[in-house]
Amino acid sequence: MNSLVILISGRGSNMEALLEAALPIENIIVISSNPNAGGLEIAKTRRIKTLIVDHRTYPDRASFDAALAERIDRYQPDLIALAGFMRVLSDSFVNRYQGRLMNIHPSLLPAFPGLNPHKSALQEGVRIHGCTVHFVTSQVDHGPIVIQAAVPVLPDDTEETLAARVLQQEHRIYPQAVRWFMEGRLKFSFNRVEVSKPTICKTILFSPGLQK
Ligand code: GRF
Numbered sequence: 001m002n003s004l005v006i007l008i009s010g011r012g013s014n015m016e017a018l019l020e021a022a023l024p025i026e027n028i029i030v031i032s033s034n035p036n037a038g039g040l041e042i043a044k045t046r047r048i049k050t051l052i053v054d055h056r057t058y059p060d061r062a063s064f065d066a067a068l069a070e071r072i073d074r075y076q077p078d079l080i081a082l083a084g085f086m087r088v089l090s091d092s093f094v095n096r097y098q099g100r101l102m103n104i105h106p107s108l109l110p111a112f113p114g115l116n117p118h119k120s121a122l123q124e125g126v127r128i129h130g131c132t133v134h135f136v137t138s139q140v141d142h143g144p145i146v147i148q149a150a151v152p153v154l155p156d157d158t159e160e161t162l163a164a165r166v167l168q169q170e171h172r173i174y175p176q177a178v179r180w181f182m183e184g185r186l187k188f189s190f191n192r193v194e195v196s197k198p199t200i201c202k203t204i205l206f207s208p209g210l211q212k
Pocket of ligand 1: 010014015039083084085104105167
């Protein structure tokens with residue numbers, strides 16, 4: 001029986017994309033670090049079990065992480081998916097779930113890890129931006145990459161318009177990555193991820209486009 005724990009802190013749109021994707025998972029539990037996370041309502045509406053581990057009620061990261069791990073371990077999940085989970089996790093937490101802890105980050109990693117990636121992309125003037133699903137290591141927003149999607153940066157983009165374009169793609173690639181994991185199609189090879197029998201996409205994205 002496949003089991004997934006989704007960790008959220010806010011809006012929960014990536015969580016919703018995972019819930020909507022009809023993944024081959026029998027048991028899904030959503031845990032929020034924030035009692036006011038919008039995603040909690042979305043999960044409840046879909047009759048998904050929710051739990052709150054409020055980070056503000058723990059004196060330090062170690063005790064929060066221990067409480068979180070204790071809740072997670074009750075469900076023996078195959079995979080833990082961070083979906084807008086706004087806490088930095090300790091090394092011991094990350095090591096405990098090595099190879100079964102995934103994250104989505106709204107940039108083409110390793111570019112723009114951390115906060116405000118869309119702002120950084122605009123400041124740097126990159127023409128192509130995007131999002132990444134990766135396995136989590138103790139380095140924040142770094143780790144073996146499963147799938148990425150690229151979008152153009154348009155001349156009149158603001159942080160909001162760019163974020164919205166990237167988010168649409170996040171909602172496509174995260175369910176795909178989790179599906180591959182649950183189907184046993186992801187394998188680690190020298191700290192990289194191999195996807196068994198992926199669809200190869202040979203499209204080239206130019207941004208701005210080429211002109212004759
Ligand atoms: C997403 O952009 C995700 O990539 C990042 O935080 C944001 C969370 O959005 N880690 P949501 O809560 O999934 O709507």
